[in-house]
Each structure stands twice: as structure tokens, then as C-alpha cells.
Amino acid sequence: MTPSASRLSLVGVSKSFPGIRALDNVSFDVRPGEVHGLLGENGAGKSTMLNILSAVLQATEGQIIIDGQPVTLTRPADARAAGIAMIHQELQHIPQLSVAQNLFLGRPLTRAGGLLVDRRAQERRARQILADLDPRINPRAPIHTLKVAQQQIVEIARALLDDAKIIAMDEPTSSLTPSEFESLAALIAKLAAQGKSIIYVSHKMDEVFRVCDRATILRDGRFIDTVDLEQITEDQVIAKMVGRDITHERHVTHARPEVVMQVENLSDGALIREAGFTLHKGEVLGLAGLVGSGRTELLRLIAGIDRARTGSVTLNGKPVDLRTPRSAIRAGIGLVPEERKKDGIVRERPVSSNIALPCMGRFTRFGLVRRRALHAESTALMKKMGMRPPDVSRAIGTFSGGNQQKAIIGRWLAADVDILLFDEPTRGIDVGAKSEIYDLIAQLAQSGKSIIVVSSELPEIIRLSDRVMVMREGRIAAILDADQISEDAIVANAIPKSKGPVPAPQPVEARS
Amino acid sequence: MTDTSLPTRSGPRINLRDAGTFFGLVLIFAVFAVLNPVFLTAPNLINILQQSSINACIALGMTFVIISGGIDLSVGPTAAVSAIVGATLMIAGVPIPLAVMGAIATGMACGLFNGSLVALAGLQPFIVTLGGLSLYRALALIFTGGNPIFGIPPEFRAAINGLVFGVPVPVIIVAIIAGILWVVLNRSPLGEYILAVGGNPEAARIAGVPVARTKITVYVLSGGLAAVAALILTGRLGAADPTMGNLWELDAIAAAAIGGASLMGGKGSVIGTLMGAVILGGLRNGLTLMNVQAFYQLLATGIIILVAMLIDRATRGRA
Numbered sequence: 001m002t003p004s005a006s007r008l009s010l011v012g013v014s015k016s017f018p019g020i021r022a023l024d025n026v027s028f029d030v031r032p033g034e035v036h037g038l039l040g041e042n043g044a045g046k047s048t049m050l051n052i053l054s055a056v057l058q059a060t061e062g063q064i065i066i067d068g069q070p071v072t073l074t075r076p077a078d079a080r081a082a083g084i085a086m087i088h089q090e091l092q093h094i095p096q097l098s099v100a101q102n103l104f105l106g107r108p109l110t111r112a113g114g115l116l117v118d119r120r121a122q123e124r125r126a127r128q129i130l131a132d133l134d135p136r137i138n139p140r141a142p143i144h145t146l147k148v149a150q151q152q153i154v155e156i157a158r159a160l161l162d163d164a165k166i167i168a169m170d171e172p173t174s175s176l177t178p179s180e181f182e183s184l185a186a187l188i189a190k191l192a193a194q195g196k197s198i199i200y201v202s203h204k205m206d207e208v209f210r211v212c213d214r215a216t217i218l219r220d221g222r223f224i225d226t227v228d229l230e231q232i233t234e235d236q237v238i239a240k241m242v243g244r245d246i247t248h249e250r251h252v253t254h255a256r257p258e259v260v261m262q263v264e265n266l267s268d269g270a271l272i273r274e275a276g277f278t279l280h281k282g283e284v285l286g287l288a289g290l291v292g293s294g295r296t297e298l299l300r301l302i303a304g305i306d307r308a309r310t311g312s313v314t315l316n317g318k319p320v321d322l323r324t325p326r327s328a329i330r331a332g333i334g335l336v337p338e339e340r341k342k343d344g345i346v347r348e349r350p351v352s353s354n355i356a357l358p359c360m361g362r363f364t365r366f367g368l369v370r371r372r373a374l375h376a377e378s379t380a381l382m383k384k385m386g387m388r389p390p391d392v393s394r395a396i397g398t399f400s401g402g403n404q405q406k407a408i409i410g411r412w413l414a415a416d417v418d419i420l421l422f423d424e425p426t427r428g429i430d431v432g433a434k435s436e437i438y439d440l441i442a443q444l445a446q447s448g449k450s451i452i453v454v455s456s457e458l459p460e461i462i463r464l465s466d467r468v469m470v471m472r473e474g475r476i477a478a479i480l481d482a483d484q485i486s487e488d489a490i491v492a493n494a495i496p497k498s499k500g501p502v503p504a505p506q507p508v509e510a511r512s
Numbered sequence: 513m514t515d516t517s518l519p520t521r522s523g524p525r526i527n528l529r530d531a532g533t534f535f536g537l538v539l540i541f542a543v544f545a546v547l548n549p550v551f552l553t554a555p556n557l558i559n560i561l562q563q564s565s566i567n568a569c570i571a572l573g574m575t576f577v578i579i580s581g582g583i584d585l586s587v588g589p590t591a592a593v594s595a596i597v598g599a600t601l602m603i604a605g606v607p608i609p610l611a612v613m614g615a616i617a618t619g620m621a622c623g624l625f626n627g628s629l630v631a632l633a634g635l636q637p638f639i640v641t642l643g644g645l646s647l648y649r650a651l652a653l654i655f656t657g658g659n660p661i662f663g664i665p666p667e668f669r670a671a672i673n674g675l676v677f678g679v680p681v682p683v684i685i686v687a688i689i690a691g692i693l694w695v696v697l698n699r700s701p702l703g704e705y706i707l708a709v710g711g712n713p714e715a716a717r718i719a720g721v722p723v724a725r726t727k728i729t730v731y732v733l734s735g736g737l738a739a740v741a742a743l744i745l746t747g748r749l750g751a752a753d754p755t756m757g758n759l760w761e762l763d764a765i766a767a768a769a770i771g772g773a774s775l776m777g778g779k780g781s782v783i784g785t786l787m788g789a790v791i792l793g794g795l796r797n798g799l800t801l802m803n804v805q806a807f808y809q810l811l812a813t814g815i816i817i818l819v820a821m822l823i824d825r826a827t828r829g830r831a
Binding site: 303305324325326329330335337342343344345346347348349353354356357358359360361363364367368369371411415 | 695699700701703704705707708711712714715716717718719720721722778779
């Protein structure tokens with residue numbers, strides 16, 4: 001092997017769809033043993049690039065060269081044969097099957113002349129491969145019993161089983177806890193040391209700087225630059241991604257003294273215990289905590305999605321009926337869920353219909369939907385929120401994550417709720433749209449809405465919140481006032497205290 | 513990335529999928545018109561509509577259930593029970609309009625039972641309505657001892673078998689129902705709810721859609737329409753047969769599917785389903801005119817359904 005030569009070279013790769021140039025003359029190379037970031041906003045062409053590398057899509061023009069040899073990738077099997085493996089954001093395995101069965105899915109080790117699956121040989125081989133990655137993973141365990149991080153390691157094991165030279169990871173950390181990220185980072189470093197080339201796609205700048213050696217930046221399908229991450233700052237990279245400077249505005253509070261919502265003694269009989277707090281008019285209350293500390297669960301109780309066992313929520317002095325989301329919405333509470341596709345949108349339906357769902361009554365006269373009024377109002381709403389293009393009669397599924405998020409927020413504006421609950425509002429949303437969402441949240445607070453924001457990103461929480469509530473193991477551990485908010489204070493309250501002596505402050509949440 | 517399986521243009525007034533169904537309809541009718549000179553005459557076309565009206569009526573209810581993400585296998589027996597109740601009331605001397613309402617209420621009660629088990633008890637629609645299929649059939653057979661009820665009042669028969677401006681009454685009834693249902697699906701909050709519940713039930717719930725109420729409503733609608741179909745058939749036959757409606761559910765599902773309803777929920781069209789019913793009716797009529805045996809008619813029906821689905825798949829892009 002010649003270490004200086006490139007492992008993978010893309011030369012003038014383009015991909016056109018009818019009416020769209022998704023990739024336009026992109027060239028970059030990846031070296032052996034290198035971790036190479038692939039950066040860009042949603043729609044910049046990262047997914048298209050990955051799809052071309054895994055032969056899900058075929059490039060319209062250009063050449064792909066692996067170890068000096070031009071390769072043609074027309075079917076996924078070609079990519080595998082060329083030594084390219086893909087770790088998808090949404091892990092692709094069959095939950096009920098064992099780790100070993102998943103590893104050998106589609107190409108089992110057989111005996112009796114190919115008639116029977118040789119389970120023992122599969123489990124032996126699986127154990128060998130996993131020993132190097134995470135020996136705690138039992139090859140016989142059904143894969144759904146594993147943690148997401150371990151499931152991901154199984155995917156990596158599958159890539160190694162294929163003897164992949166190039167492993168592409170698409171947003172690998174989107175559902176990992178910070179400590180799991182640390183293990184993944186270590187594993188990636190190890191793979192790189194063995195000479196594997198890693199292509200790492202992520203929205204999280206701190207991770208990219210932590211894990212990657214170099215990074216290629218795409219914008220609007222065009223190659224912008226390949227940068228050495230040792231010699232560039234985060235802000236410079238972001239500026240290249242979005243094509244302009246992102247300003248970090250200081251948070252200005254719009255909180256007013258009057259209490260809008262009072263939550264008392266809320267429990268779900270499982271995780272959430274005796275949650276109580278108040279929310280003021282125009283306030284943004286951050287909700288921090290480790291993954292699994294009950295943040296999402298608490299929001300779902302307040303939004304009437306899950307049933308509370310005890311406790312009450314009072315809004316403007318009136319008790320809220322929390323039995324269904326519908327009744328909570330009537331009272332004035334709306335949730336912007338974390339998993340947009342699953343819990344947020346009806347993808348085949350137009351944006352306008354998605355907006356109108358909670359308040360059809362407002363758009364109905366004599367039993368019929370006033371289409372024109374609905375169209376006009378949702379168009380105005382989406383224009384104001386900067387949806388691009390503001391065509392509300394298009395199916396919402398055709399829009400980017402950021403635009404979908406704006407539509408869900410628009411839904412609650414149309415329904416005129418007083419309280420907006422945001423669960424990870426910028427997950428899966430690119431950097432540019434992210435700051436738009438931040439601005440929106442600030443505007444909502446200014447207009448008198450009261451807001452709770454759950455986020456795993458501490459900088460996000462700190463930037464947005466007037467106060468920060470920290471959850472720990474289903475309880476509210478602390479409520480920090482503006483002058484008490486700091487990453488250290490949040491982290492100190494988020495870590496469970498029962499586990500022996502207090503551990504030294506460790507990075508539990510992503511920092512930037 | 514944008515999703516290529518969804519329409520990106522702001523909706524043209526005419527649904528593309530409906531245009532495709534219409535093209536299939538024209539094609540099949542053109543073939544029969546060439547093969548048999550009688551096929552495309554006005555009396556025969558009216559005949560086709562008349563023959564398709566019962567299936568169309570059932571299929572419209574089925575379409576709503578399918579769009580909501582469910583299925584109603586119990587429509588045939590629901591029709592039988594409703595017919596029995598209607599006929600019994602008429603013979604007992606209850607005024608015809610009241611007897612008709614009694615029959616429709618019976619159908620809706622069957623639907624309410626199905627819908628409640630689906631929406632409130634959380635059982636799977638396929639299983640619930642499979643149970644309903646046996647249950648309602650059993651009720652009809654037990655109540656009648658397995659014998660048809662004769663002696664339907666001639667006024668009722670005359671009303672069903674009459675013509676208005678040369679168009680058979682059943683066709684007019686179904687056309688009016690279809691018109692109302694088109695408005696419900698495309699212009700009413702209930703239509704939005706049905707499409708949302710079928711497209712993504714959890715997202716719909718979180719957005720405040722009354723999911724249970726919506727689901728129950730579509731089953732009640734389906735049951736009511738089964739009763740209407742039963743009344744039409746009772747009027748035409750002059751008897752209410754407890755074995756009425758055998759395998760109606762399959763024709764209805766076929767018409768809905770040909771018309772573009774997705775069994776995954778969230779998609780379907782009133783106009784498409786009507787055309788689907790007319791395609792099936794026209795096919796049978798044409799083959800009968802050409803003296804093709806019933807066995808081969810069944811074969812042709814099966815082929816048409818599968819071809820329609822393959823074309824549907826191919827034209828939707830994403831495999």
C-alpha cells in the first residue's frame with residue numbers, strides 16, 4: 001500500500017434529477033487511514049454523494065477511482081465489492097434476529113452443501129469481529145435488546161466483515177449519548193489507524209472537529225472546499241457551509257412576571273415523579289438532562305399525549321384536561337415533537353392541511369373547509385417564517401426538515417396556543433435553518449407565547465433559555481435562573497448522584 | 513433531500529391517479545366497443561351503471577375505511593342483516609320510509625360495533641371485521657332460519673326499479689351518495705381527518721385530530737352504505753335473502769384499489785372508486801355479451817386488478 005496515494009478519488013462527479021442539479025462537478029479525495037468529514041446544509045448534496053458511493057444512485061457524470069482503479073458503481077453489490085460500506089443514520093437490521101444473524105443477513109455461512117445455515121460458525125465469526133469492537137455484545141442476543149450505540153457497532157462489524165476499505169457514516173451520533181459518542185470516536189480512530197478510510201457526515205461541528213482529519217464542504221450541490229481541520233475554526237467552516245457568516249446573537253429575555261402555566265405533582269407512574277414548576281408569559285424555559293432523564297416524557301404528559309397518573313396542569317388559572325392531545329390543545333398547549341416524520345407530519349398531505357389539523361373549526365363554515373382562507377392564511381404564515389418555497393399546497397413530505405419544522409410551528413400559531421413545547425427543535429436541521437428556528441423561538445416569546453425547549457445541546461439551551469430546568473432520573477433536579485445558567489451547573493445537576501462518590505465533572509453533553 | 517414519490521407541483525385540479533383510472537376505463541370500454549357492437553349503445557351503458565351501482569355503493573364506504581387505514585370485510589353480512597331488518601319491518605306494516613331508516617340504522621349499528629372495537633379496544637380492523645363477517649351472517653341466518661323473506665311491498669319495488677329521466681333509480685341514488693361523499697372527503701374537516709389518520713395516525717393524534725371518532729365514523733359510514741346497497745338489491749329481487757352479499761367485500765376492495773386507494777391508508781379517491789366499480793361492471797357486462805363463461809370472467813377480473821396495481825406501482829416511481 002502506498003500511504004500517500006488516495007484511497008478514494010471523486011473526479012467531476014455530477015448528478016442530475018429532472019429539473020435539479022443535485023451534485024455539480026464535485027471532486028475530492030480521501031486518503032487511507034483518514035477520517036474525512038462531509039459537510040453541508042440539508043440539500044447541499046451530502047445524501048446524494050453517499051447514495052452514489054453506495055450505488056443507490058448513479059452519477060450522471062464523473063469518475064470514481066478507488067486505489068487508482070476507476071470503478072463503475074451501478075448496483076449496491078458493486079459498492080460492496082469495491083470495498084465501500086455505508087452505516088446509515090437509521091440503522092438497518094431486523095430487530096428480532098440475533099446479532100450474528102443480522103451480521104450474516106443475505107450471505108449466510110452455510111453447511112450441508114449450502115442447505116443449512118451454520119449458526120455456530122456465524123456466531124464464532126461474529127464473536128471474533130466483535131471482540132475487537134465491543135466484546136460485551138453477545139452474538140446470540142436479539143439485536144433489539146442492544147442499545148442503539150451497540151447496534152451501530154454491529155453495523156460497523158458488518159462493514160468489517162465485508163472487508164470494507166471505505167466506511168461512510170451518515171449522522172452516526174444522532175441518537176447516541178455523549179459517552180457513547182466518546183466510544184464511537186475511539187473506535188473510529190482505531191479503524192483509521194488500521195488503514196480504513198472513514199467518511200463522516202454530521203451536522204454537529206464539535207464532533208466533526210473532534211473526529212475528522214479533513215473535511216469536504218458542499219453547498220447547493222457544488223464543491224466549496226476541502227479543509228484541514230487543524231487549520232480552520234468552526235465559524236470559518238460554518239461560513240463556508242452556509243455562504244455567509246452566522247451571528248451568535250445574545251439572548252434577550254421577553255419573560256413577563258405573570259405566571260401562565262402551573263404544573264403540580266405530575267407523575268406518570270413510571271419515570272416521571274412529582275414534577276412541579278411554573279412558566280411565565282413570554283418565557284423560554286430550557287429543559288435539560290441526560291437522555292432518558294424524562295424530558296420528552298414530561299413534555300408528552302403536559303401535551304396530553306401520554307396519561308398522567310397524578311398531578312395537574314393549570315393554565316391561566318384554569319385546570320387543563322390532559323386526557324387527550326386534543327383537549328390539551330383546546331386549553332392552549334401544542335407540542336413540536338422530536339421525531340417529525342413519526343409524530344409530526346402527515347407526509348402525503350399538503351402543508352396547509354398539516355397546519356390546519358388542530359384548528360379545522362377555524363377554517364370551516366357550514367361544515368365545509370374554507371380552502372381559500374386556509375390557503376391564504378397558511379401561505380402568509382409560511383412566508384413570514386421563511387419557508388422556501390412558500391407553496392403550501394405541496395405535500396409536506398417534499399420539503400426539507402427545516403421547512404417541515406416551520407410548518408409544525410406554524411400549525412401552533414394558526415391554532416393560537418399559549419404554550420409551545422419544543423422537543424429537540426433543531427434535530428436533523430441544517431445550520432442555516434437552525435438559526436432561523438432560534439430566531440422564531442425568540443419571536444414567539446416576544447409575542448407573548450410561553451415556551452419550553454428540550455435540547456441535548458447545551459449551547460442551544462443556554463442560548464435560548466431564560467431559565468433552565470434540569471431533569472435527573474425522572475425528577476426535576478434544579479431550576480436555574482438566568483444568572484445561574486452555565487454548562488457546568490447544568491451538567492452537575494444532570495448527573496445521577498447515587499452512583500458512589502461524585503464523579504469528576506465529565507463532558508456528559510455535547511459541547512462546542 | 514426531496515422525496516420523489518410525492519407530487520412536487522401544487523395540485524393540478526385533476527388528480528393524476530384519477531386520470532390514469534379514467535384512461536384504463538376508456539381503454540377497456542374501447543376494446544369491448546370494437547369487439548361487440550352492442551356494448552357501446554346507450555341502453556347497455558345504462559345497464560352497466562345499473563349493474564355496477566351496488567358494488568359502487570359498497571366500494572365507496574370501503575374507500576373511506578381504507579383511506580383511514582382500515583378495512584371492512586363485514587360489508588356483505590352487514591348488508592344481509594340490514595336487508596332482513598328492512599324487509600321484516602316493511603312486511604310488518606311499518607311505513608316504507610321508516611323501514612328504510614331501520615335498515616340503514618341496522619347497517620350503521622354493525623359499523624358502530626366494528627368501529628368501536630377498532631378505535632376504542634384497539635383491535636386490528638382485519639380481524640374485527642372478519643369476526644363481524646361471521647357474526648352478522650350468523651344473525652341473519654338465525655333470525656330467518658336460513659330462508660329468504662318474500663312479500664316486499666310493491667311500492668318499494670317500484671320505487672327501486674323505476675327510472676328518472678331514463679336513468680335507473682339505483683344509479684341516481686349512488687350518484688347522489690358519491691357526490692356527497694366527494695364533498696365530505698375533499699371539502700370537509702372529516703375528510704381532512706380521515707386522510708390524516710390514514711396517513712399517520714400518531715402525528716394526527718398529536719396534532720389534535722379526534723382519531724377514535726374519525727375511525728368509528730368511517731365504519732358507521734361503511735355499514736350504512738352496505739345497508740343502502742342491501743335495500744337496492746332487495747327492491748330489485750323482491751326478497752331479502754340472508755345469504756345476500758357473499759364476497760361483496762372483495763369486489764368493493766377491488767374497485768377501491770383500482771381507483772387508487774392504498775391499503776396502507778392515507779390515499780384514495782371517490783371518483784377513482786366509482787370508475788373502478790364501472791371498470792369491473794363493464795368488464796363483466798362485456799364478457800357476458802361475448803358469451804364468455806363465468807369462469808373466464810373471474811380470470812379476467814383477477815388479471816385487471818393485478819395489472820391495475822402493477823401500473824399503479826410503476827407510475828408512482830419509487831419501487
